[in-house]
Amino acid sequence: MSEIYAKIAGVGKYLPEKILDNAYFESIVDTSDEWITKRVGVKERRMSKPDEFSSDLGAKAARAALENAGMSAEDIELIILASVSPEMYTPSCSCMVQAKIGAKKAAAFDINAACSGFIFAASVANQFIKSGTYKNALVIGADTLTKITEYKDRATCVLFGDGAGAMVLTASGEKTGILGTVLGSDGASGNNLTCCGLKASAEDIERRPFSDNYRTIWMDGQAVFKFAVKTMESATQEVAEKAGVAIDEISLVIPHQANKRIIDGARRRLKLSEDRVFCNVEKYGNMSAACVPIALCEALEQGRVKEGEKLVIVGFGGGLTWGSALIEV
Numbered sequence: 001m002s003e004i005y006a007k008i009a010g011v012g013k014y015l016p017e018k019i020l021d022n023a024y025f026e027s028i029v030d031t032s033d034e035w036i037t038k039r040v041g042v043k044e045r046r047m048s049k050p051d052e053f054s055s056d057l058g059a060k061a062a063r064a065a066l067e068n069a070g071m072s073a074e075d076i077e078l079i080i081l082a083s084v085s086p087e088m089y090t091p092s093c094s095c096m097v098q099a100k101i102g103a104k105k106a107a108a109f110d111i112n113a114a115c116s117g118f119i120f121a122a123s124v125a126n127q128f129i130k131s132g133t134y135k136n137a138l139v140i141g142a143d144t145l146t147k148i149t150e151y152k153d154r155a156t157c158v159l160f161g162d163g164a165g166a167m168v169l170t171a172s173g174e175k176t177g178i179l180g181t182v183l184g185s186d187g188a189s190g191n192n193l194t195c196c197g198l199k200a201s202a203e204d205i206e207r208r209p210f211s212d213n214y215r216t217i218w219m220d221g222q223a224v225f226k227f228a229v230k231t232m233e234s235a236t237q238e239v240a241e242k243a244g245v246a247i248d249e250i251s252l253v254i255p256h257q258a259n260k261r262i263i264d265g266a267r268r269r270l271k272l273s274e275d276r277v278f279c280n281v282e283k284y285g286n287m288s289a290a291c292v293p294i295a296l297c298e299a300l301e302q303g304r305v306k307e308g309e310k311l312v313i314v315g316f317g318g319g320l321t322w323g324s325a326l327i328e329v
């Protein structure tokens with residue numbers, strides 16, 4: 001039997017309408033448009049409505065991806081959704097999306113690998129397709145970080161936004177689609193980026209002197225920054241090697257969008273010109289698991305990668321985690 005590959009059949013995205021610009025942050029914390037632009041590269045981010053949650057965003061992105069793939073929700077056999085901000089412990093966000101879009105024949109579950117989540121989800125879906133278990137899978141990254149952001153903390157509040165992106169993967173008998181994946185975790189360094197759930201340790205409480213809401217994101221920005229630049233470089237190189245593809249053959253690298261300086265740092269280490277690395281952090285900020293699929297969707301919409309060309313998606317985040325996938329479109 002010939003080998004099966006998971007190919008991209010369609011992509012979609014959804015971004016809430018409300019825009020938070022840098023002037024808004026100048027009005028609520030001691031910051032400036034100049035600092036945010038220079039140190040992070042963000043100009044605007046989107047904010048979901050109070051009654052709009054990750055499953056709402058995820059369902060809208062999923063519908064757009066299905067339409068782009070020319071498929072109906074009932075064609076989908078597997079839904080994997082990555083999020084750090086699902087609105088419920090149970091049902092899972094993926095089950096809520098399943099109900100919203102009417103994907104009655106699908107098995108659905110969530111993955112939490114923070115900002116690397118979409119790549120972890122795509123990698124798991126790839127395994128199900130390669131094994132012949134399922135033909136059509138829906139992979140979603142959906143996050144509403146503005147609901148878990150402390151707006152008194154200038155070091156984090158300027159960074160985050162909300163959004164969702166989705167991708168339909170379908171089985172192919174030809175060697176195309178996902179040609180390699182790399183996943184990694186370093187739980188021992190997890191303390192560098194936390195958002196409390198049922199438990200808040202003494203350290204977690206001490207680190208958030210601004211408020212008694214410990215269900216907000218805290219991070220050691222510089223530690224995460226260094227880790228991010230290094231792992232984006234190594235995960236890109238490793239996945240290219242694994243797939244037997246030279247860096248020169250990759251048309252576009254689509255990284256997680258946390259900070260323009262992180263993207264530029266990794267780009268320089270990989271010796272790539274600016275046009276070979278996708279960046280939209282200016283428009284949306286860091287949307288955790290939603291960054292990579294939204295960037296992938298926009299890169300394909302803009303024709304930045306054409307049929308038969310190769311791209312790498314690469315990300316890093318809380319856990320700590322990192323991942324990459326080499327994909328021929």
Ligand code: UT7
Nearest residue numbers: 030031032035039115154155158221222224225258259317
């Ligand atoms: O998705 C994965 C998770 N997150 C990340 O990938 C983020 C990784 N880290 C970063 O992107 C950067 O470390 C930050 C953008 C978070 C911070 O930038 P930085 O250049 O590392 O700044 P810093 O933490 O070294 O702080 C430098 C100064 C400090 O002031 P002092 O102590 O030098 O007087 C901060 O208090 O900048 C100050 N600062 C600000 N100033 C104006 C921190 N945030 C702000 C702000 N506006 N919003």
